[in-house]
Amino acid sequence: MSEAAGGGATSKKFLYVNRKAPYGTIYALESLEVVLIGAAFEQDVSLAFIDDGVFQLSKGQSTDAIGVKNFSPTYRALGDYEVTKLYVEKESLDERGLTLDDLMDVTYEDEDDDYEEKPSIRVVSRSELADIMAGQDVILSF
Template identity: 60%
Template sequence: MSEGAIKKFMFVNRKAPYGTVYALEALETVLITAAFDQDVSLVFMDDGVFQLKKGQQTKGIETKNFSPTYRALDGYDIEKLYVEQESMEARGLTEDDLLVDVTVMSRADMGKLMEEMDVVLSC
């Protein structure tokens, strides 16, 4: 990437954790992208909202619990986390159920935000 050219990247997370590997792979990609000093936004919509649910305990399924890593994003200067309100509500969740601070956004505003991006990766 050429120096000084900061692009607006958005990662759209739409999958629940553990059932498939998408959520974990996306998170690792985000952490790597952070090394390139780009403007990164994360969106959680549809089942992707479940990635941020508090209280995940994965001992029983013998899988790594990667939910604490979302709380490391702040240290990677990734501070723009958005959750689509309608997705959250359709899953019986509220902002208090989420393990990081997010901006809750209506689907209309989410669409506008996506329009402003240079690169959008959906996973």
């Protein structure tokens, strides 16, 4: 097993797989909370958004009228938690009539590159995501 980039010898590669739309069920919020808690353990964490999970990153979410918390701004804090890889599946976007432009801007500041802001969202194909999954130590599904 290869050592994870940026982590120590004990660092494992964690992938959180998000497949549900926000608000209709609690999965999206639960996943985000587990990611934030898990980030304290300084593992090599990535997030995947497939199927309806891609809707979690839609821009312009406004929940005032349904009386639940809008947690979409919290995805933009993930960079502070050193979670900088958000893989979004292209096929899932296509099936839903979405493009990268429909998603929020999520960036992180690269400490090794003079705090340069870089995009966290990476659109990948289904087969690329299969490879990413194959390279993980732990996969958590929501």
